[in-house]
Amino acid sequence: MSPAFDPLTFLGDLRRALARDEPDTLAAMLAELHPQQLLDLWPELDPGERATILTRIPSGKAAEVVSNLSDHEQPELLDILPPRHLAEVMEELSPDDLTDALQAFAASDPESVTEIKSLLDSETLAVADTLVGYGEEEAGGLMTPEFLSVRATMTCGEVLEVLRRASPDAETIYYLYVVDGSDRLAGVLSLRDLIVSEPARRVRDVMNADVVRVRTETDQEDVARLMADYDFPVLPVVDTGGRLVGIVTVDDVLDVLEEEATEDIHRLGAAPVDVDYVHANPWLLFRKRVSWLVLLVVSMTLTFNVIAHYEAIIEEIVILAAFIPLLIGTGGNVGAQVATLVVRALATRELELRDYLKVLAKEVGTGLLLGAAFGLFIALYVLIFRAEPRIAAALGITMVLISFTANLVGASLPFLFRRLRIDPALTSSPGITTVMDVVGLLIYFRVVIWIVGPLLEGAGGSPGP
Amino acid sequence: MSPAFDPLTFLGDLRRALARDEPDTLAAMLAELHPQQLLDLWPELDPGERATILTRIPSGKAAEVVSNLSDHEQPELLDILPPRHLAEVMEELSPDDLTDALQAFAASDPESVTEIKSLLDSETLAVADTLVGYGEEEAGGLMTPEFLSVRATMTCGEVLEVLRRASPDAETIYYLYVVDGSDRLAGVLSLRDLIVSEPARRVRDVMNADVVRVRTETDQEDVARLMADYDFPVLPVVDTGGRLVGIVTVDDVLDVLEEEATEDIHRLGAAPVDVDYVHANPWLLFRKRVSWLVLLVVSMTLTFNVIAHYEAIIEEIVILAAFIPLLIGTGGNVGAQVATLVVRALATRELELRDYLKVLAKEVGTGLLLGAAFGLFIALYVLIFRAEPRIAAALGITMVLISFTANLVGASLPFLFRRLRIDPALTSSPGITTVMDVVGLLIYFRVVIWIVGPLLEGAGGSPGP
Numbered sequence: 067m068s069p070a071f072d073p074l075t076f077l078g079d080l081r082r083a084l085a086r087d088e089p090d091t092l093a094a095m096l097a098e099l100h101p102q103q104l105l106d107l108w109p110e111l112d113p114g115e116r117a118t119i120l121t122r123i124p125s126g127k128a129a130e131v132v133s134n135l136s137d138h139e140q141p142e143l144l145d146i147l148p149p150r151h152l153a154e155v156m157e158e159l160s161p162d163d164l165t166d167a168l169q170a171f172a173a174s175d176p177e178s179v180t181e182i183k184s185l186l187d188s189e190t191l192a193v194a195d196t197l198v199g200y201g202e203e204e205a206g207g208l209m210t211p212e213f214l215s216v217r218a219t220m221t222c223g224e225v226l227e228v229l230r231r232a233s234p235d236a237e238t239i240y241y242l243y244v245v246d247g248s249d250r251l252a253g254v255l256s257l258r259d260l261i262v263s264e265p266a267r268r269v270r271d272v273m274n275a276d277v278v279r280v281r282t283e284t285d286q287e288d289v290a291r292l293m294a295d296y297d298f299p300v301l302p303v304v305d306t307g308g309r310l311v312g313i314v315t316v317d318d319v320l321d322v323l324e325e326e327a328t329e330d331i332h333r334l335g336a337a338p339v340d341v342d343y344v345h346a347n348p349w350l351l352f353r354k355r356v357s358w359l360v361l362l363v364v365s366m367t368l369t370f371n372v373i374a375h376y377e378a379i380i381e382e383i384v385i386l387a388a389f390i391p392l393l394i395g396t397g398g399n400v401g402a403q404v405a406t407l408v409v410r411a412l413a414t415r416e417l418e419l420r421d422y423l424k425v426l427a428k429e430v431g432t433g434l435l436l437g438a439a440f441g442l443f444i445a446l447y448v449l450i451f452r453a454e455p456r457i458a459a460a461l462g463i464t465m466v467l468i469s470f471t472a473n474l475v476g477a478s479l480p481f482l483f484r485r486l487r488i489d490p491a492l493t494s495s496p497g498i499t500t501v502m503d504v505v506g507l508l509i510y511f512r513v514v515i516w517i518v519g520p521l522l523e524g525a526g527g528s529p530g531p
Numbered sequence: 532m533s534p535a536f537d538p539l540t541f542l543g544d545l546r547r548a549l550a551r552d553e554p555d556t557l558a559a560m561l562a563e564l565h566p567q568q569l570l571d572l573w574p575e576l577d578p579g580e581r582a583t584i585l586t587r588i589p590s591g592k593a594a595e596v597v598s599n600l601s602d603h604e605q606p607e608l609l610d611i612l613p614p615r616h617l618a619e620v621m622e623e624l625s626p627d628d629l630t631d632a633l634q635a636f637a638a639s640d641p642e643s644v645t646e647i648k649s650l651l652d653s654e655t656l657a658v659a660d661t662l663v664g665y666g667e668e669e670a671g672g673l674m675t676p677e678f679l680s681v682r683a684t685m686t687c688g689e690v691l692e693v694l695r696r697a698s699p700d701a702e703t704i705y706y707l708y709v710v711d712g713s714d715r716l717a718g719v720l721s722l723r724d725l726i727v728s729e730p731a732r733r734v735r736d737v738m739n740a741d742v743v744r745v746r747t748e749t750d751q752e753d754v755a756r757l758m759a760d761y762d763f764p765v766l767p768v769v770d771t772g773g774r775l776v777g778i779v780t781v782d783d784v785l786d787v788l789e790e791e792a793t794e795d796i797h798r799l800g801a802a803p804v805d806v807d808y809v810h811a812n813p814w815l816l817f818r819k820r821v822s823w824l825v826l827l828v829v830s831m832t833l834t835f836n837v838i839a840h841y842e843a844i845i846e847e848i849v850i851l852a853a854f855i856p857l858l859i860g861t862g863g864n865v866g867a868q869v870a871t872l873v874v875r876a877l878a879t880r881e882l883e884l885r886d887y888l889k890v891l892a893k894e895v896g897t898g899l900l901l902g903a904a905f906g907l908f909i910a911l912y913v914l915i916f917r918a919e920p921r922i923a924a925a926l927g928i929t930m931v932l933i934s935f936t937a938n939l940v941g942a943s944l945p946f947l948f949r950r951l952r953i954d955p956a957l958t959s960s961p962g963i964t965t966v967m968d969v970v971g972l973l974i975y976f977r978v979v980i981w982i983v984g985p986l987l988e989g990a991g992g993s994p995g996p
Contacts, residue, residue: 102760226726233727240705240722257705257722261691262698294789295567297782299764316781317762323785324759327792328875334799335871335960336864343872344881348896355868355897356904362864363905366857367912373853380852384845387852388838391968392831394856398863399801399827399961403820406800407808410793416809431813432820439821440828447832495800495960496864503856 073106080107084118096123101130108135109344117146120155129158132167138342140167141174144182153185162210162318164190165197196311205289206282208322209303209312213238215245216269218252223265225255238313241300244273249309251279251302279304282311289314290322291415330413333491334406336362362500369394372507379514385452386514389461392444394506397468398499400436401476404429405498408480409490422481426474433473441466460517467513468506475501538571545572549583561588566595573600574809582611585620594623597632603807605632606639609647618650627675627783629655630662661776670754671747673787674768674777678703680710681734683717688730690720706765708775709738716744716767716775744769747776754779755787756880795878798956799871801827827965834859837972844979850917851979854926857909859971862933863964865901866941869894870963873945874955887946891939898938906931925982932978933971940966 076095083091096119104119108131111119120128120143132143132155143152156164171179183191193211200206214234216225229239242260244253253273263272279302280289293301293316303312329339338354346354373380373390380387408425411417417425445462449455476498480490541560548556561584569584573596576584585593585608597608597620608617621629636644648656658676665671679699681690694704707725709718718738728737744767745754758766758781768777794804803819811819838845838855845852873890876882882890910927914920941963945955 100761105760229726234723239726257726258699261694261704261722261726294782294785295570296565299781316764316785317759320759320781320785320788323788323792324879327788327796328879331792331796331799331875332871334796335867337868337871341872343876344886346893348893348900351893351897352900352904356901359861359864359868359901359905360908363857363861363908366860369856369860370853373856374850377849377853380845381849384842384849384852385839387845387849387855388835388842390852390855391834391838391859391972392828395831395834395965395968396824396828398964399824402800402961403802403824406797406802407806410796411808414789414793421809428811428813428816432816435813435817436821436824439817440824443825443828495964496867499863499960499964500860503860507856 071100071103073103073110076103077107077110081115084115092122099123101127101134104131105134108139113142113146116142120147121151125155125158128155129163132156133159133163136342136345137166137170137173138345140170144171144175144178149178149181149185153182156182157187157190160210161190161193161197161212162208164194165207166202168194169198200282203286204282205280205284205286205301205303205314206312208286208289208318209282209314210238211312213243213302213310213313215243215249215310216255218244218246218268218270218273220269221265222260222263222267222269222272225260225269226265229257241313243277243302243310243313244269245310248307251277251304251308251310253277254302277302280314281306286322287326290319290326293319294323326413330409330489330491333489334409334494336494336496358494358496362496365500366503368504369507372504372511376511376514379511383457383518385457386518389444389448390507390510393461393464393468393510394503396440396465397472397502397506398495400433400469401472401498401502402495403476404432404473405476405480405493406495408477409493412480412484412490419481419484422478425477425481429473429477433470436473437466437469440469456518460514463517464506464510464513467509468502471505471509472498472502475505536565536568538568538575541568542572542575545584546580549580557587564588566592566599569596570599573604578607578611581607585612586616590620590623593620594628597621598624598628601807601810602631602635602638603810605635609636609640609643614643614646614650618647621647622652622655625675626655626658626662626677627673629659630672631667633659634663665747668751669747670745670749670751670766670768670779671777673751673754673783674747674779675703676777678708678767678775678778680708680714680775681720683709683711683733683735683738685734686730687725687728687732687734687737690725690734691730694722703778703780706778708742708767708778709734710775713772714774716742716769716773718742719767742767745779746771751787752791755784755791758784759788791878795874795954795956798954799874799959801959801961823959823961827961830965831968833969834972837969837976841976841979844976844983848922848983850922851983854909854913855972855975858926858929858933858975859968861905861930862937862967862971863960865898865934866937866963866967867960869897869938869941870945870958871960873942874958877945877949877955884946884949887943890942890946894938894942895935898935901938902931902934905934921983925979928982929975929978932974933967936970936974937963937967940970 080095083095108116120131132140156167159167168179168183171182196211197206214232216228225242240257242255242257243251244255246252253270253275254277255269255273259272278292278296278298280292282303282305289301292298293314299316301314302310303314305311332339336358338358341351341354408417441462444465445458448458448461452458479493479498483490483493545560548560573581585596597605621632624632633644633648636647661676662671679697681693690707705722707720707722708716709720711717718735718740719742720734720738724737743757743761743763745757747768747770754766757763758779764781766779767775768779770776797804801823806816806819873882906927909930910923913923913926917923944958944963948955948958
């Protein structure tokens with residue numbers, strides 16, 4: 067196997083072998099194929115090809131493929147694989163993946179899943195069932211209940227002998243958890259420490275009794291961040307009684323971090339988080355996307371009302387309308403930019419709620435600098451290309467106020483959302499843009515009335531020299 | 532150590548112990564402290580406190596802290612720690628971290644770094660120097676050159692004996708790489724396989740000869756994705772001659788995935804990627820942020836020119852100006868939303884360049900649905916609140932065209948950028964918004980001239996019934 071694998075060439079060869087019904091060539095090709103490579107090809111294959119391949123590779127390999135299919139893709143297996151064969155593959159899934167797959171099947175076709183379950187080993191099912199109660203986004207839903215635990219009174223030599231006989235999976239062998247008589251977590255022993263210790267030493271003298279652990283209900287994002295920050299390859303999960311019930315391994319956490327990043331990115335773009343973009347059709351995409359957009363469109367009718375309210379001003383000086391997109395667009399961009407920085411820093415825990423005042427102080431400064439720069443630019447631009455000093459002044463002042471306000475709104479909304487226990491990423495660039503469109507217009511017309519107003523109504527009321 | 536650690540309480544206690552000069556209390560507190568906890572406290576500490584703590588904890592622990600400080604924070608150590616002590620801590624850094632730290636020091640104060648280097652062990656320096664040539668974003672810059680390699684002719688028992696004597700770090704013990712006489716990578720042997728094998732068996736009979744490897748110049752994002760997709764905890768790195776030169780471990784890759792996600796998120800918000808938000812002052816933030824914003828503001832002067840060009844139309848029907856933010860804002864939001872989905876799918880490799888036509892076909896459909904929905908909404912809105920059928924028709928048609936165009940532009944630009952080998956995330960929500968502001972206005976005025984135009988100029992030229 068090589069990472070320099072060309073999926074399209076392989077697909078061509080594979081299809082030739084399938085068409086000519088050359089079982090030997092096919093077997094040779096499939097023996098070389100890594101589950102991840104098959105996953106890369108998956109979208110290109112038709113259901114018949116998928117079924118043929120899954121039945122011709124070892125169940126363990128097929129299980130690796132199945133466990134990495136999405137919730138939307140898994141139910142197809144009910145239609146394309148004979149139940150007995152599917153059950154065989156599912157026996158090879160790790161308990162957490164089995165639970166997930168059974169839930170995906172049940173959501174799509176409750177009847178077939180009963181048949182599949184009846185074909186599974188009762189012990190396999192019992193282990194998977196212990197996981198059903200946990201939320202998908204919690205440590206309990208992420209962990210596997212298959213781990214090795216040993217007693218503190220064993221010697222290192224005895225433990226090594228147990229390992230040799232049990233021949234556990236690579237996933238679970240590197241950290242051995244030490245439990246007391248009631249299965250409560252008492253320590254951890256790394257395989258490394260075991261190897262370098264004298265065989266006659268007791269586990270309790272070699273183990274580390276100070277084990278970082280999480281509870282089954284700990285949020286998966288907190289689990290991921292703990293493992294990433296502390297460089298833990300495995301993390302034990304305990305129940306409310308302190309009993310060891312499972313372990314989370316770093317490869318699960320890689321996927322969590324990627325999922326969480328995707329969710330944040332989608333939220334920041336006001337895009338749906340629960341859509342599988344690649345496999346969704348236009349109608350599904352429309353339904354998933356339209357809800358946020360409708361909210362934004364309806365909110366933006368406010369901009370219409372603001373401008374309509376000040377219609378008389380534009381009627382008087384039409385050119386004022388021409389600056390609207392520039393002014394409110396800059397407000398949106400400034401706000402979106404700072405909100406992006408703050409949302410990400412909150413997500414990676416570089417910022418906490420208590421840092422709000424520090425951020426505010428900083429963004430007052432940055433906002434004034436940005437406002438001054440853009441205000442000066444636009445005032446000069448108007449002066450040069452339109453040569454109307456009062457309008458130039460009004461534009462300059464509006465730009466300073468809009469940039470400054472947008473910067474504060476963009477920096478504050480994510481904190482407000484976090485405070486209200488809403489995901490800060492929901493502030494979103496389109497959300498900030500929409501808010502700043504309305505706020506920007508209100509600022510613009512107030513400033514115009516203040517600076518240009520006396521001009522509009524002749525000379526009335528202005529206390530000039 | 533417990534993850535339920537309250538940094539602020541700890542900080543208060545720590546400061547009390549420092550102020551009262553209670554070395555025993557301080558030692559007890561610091562003994563309990565995990566390097567990550569110290570890192571969490573770091574921004575709260577003043578330089579004197581940082582120095583006191585770093586000199587009172589073991590060098591190994593101090594090194595873990597130092598290796599996790601950012602490039603901006605590391606140079607401070609040159610000022611606050613005695614050179615001899617700093618060198619002692621640096622001896623404990625892994626070679627990749629040492630190289631990074633020396634580069635950060637050199638960038639800030641080339642003279643001090645010479646002094647520190649003269650205090651380092653020559654062997655330590657030599658290993659770190661082999662890494663200097665590699666780019667920071669490549670496998671060579673990510674890997675550590677400290678790994679265990681064994682020969683294929685050894686027995687499993689001999690290897691275990693070597694491990695016991697060498698007592699290597701946990702990071703490097705779980706996968707042993709098998710090399711030939713020229714140090715070329717020939718296979719991999721997991722500690723798990725070693726443990727469960729008969730001690731008399733030869734390494735070559737137990738090892739897996741089919742090792743996935745990367746080259747020193749492989750991009751770190753590709754390394755991260757390979758490890759995440761294939762669940763590799765360690766990945767060997769070879770030079771152009773196929774010689775094993777280092778290994779990348781999964782904890783390095785967790786950081787890479789997080790960094791890359793942060794970069795994408797920042798780019799999507801038109802925010803700077805190379806700024807440490809939490810530690811930057813307003814002036815630095817201004818300088819980093821202003822470049823994108825200036826580009827956007829200058830581009831948006833185009834909107835002014837478009838509207839000024841059609842000034843006569845607005846002069847005739849002022850209310851048309853009031854719809855501008857609603858129309859172009861919706862274009863921006865629709866475009867930003869789809870661009871977000873496509874950028875993320877390209878980043879996670881769910882989409883490739885070759886999928887462009889498929890995406891286009893899908894987005895023509897979604898764009899028409901979105902356009903129809905918003906077009907209908909706005910036409911009805913105008914009809915109900917303003918009761919002008921021609922204007923309502925013009926608005927409806929404009930909204931259909933803008934939504935549809937924005938959807939295609941938002942879906943296409945990321946592909947175009949990828950094709951031009953520019954990061955697709957640089958399309959950014961503010962970027963799309965700005966493009967759609969200009970495009971939207973052009974569409975609007977063309978449609979208005981077409982539908983409302985005959986009204987404007989009386990009846991002239993329209994070939995109606």
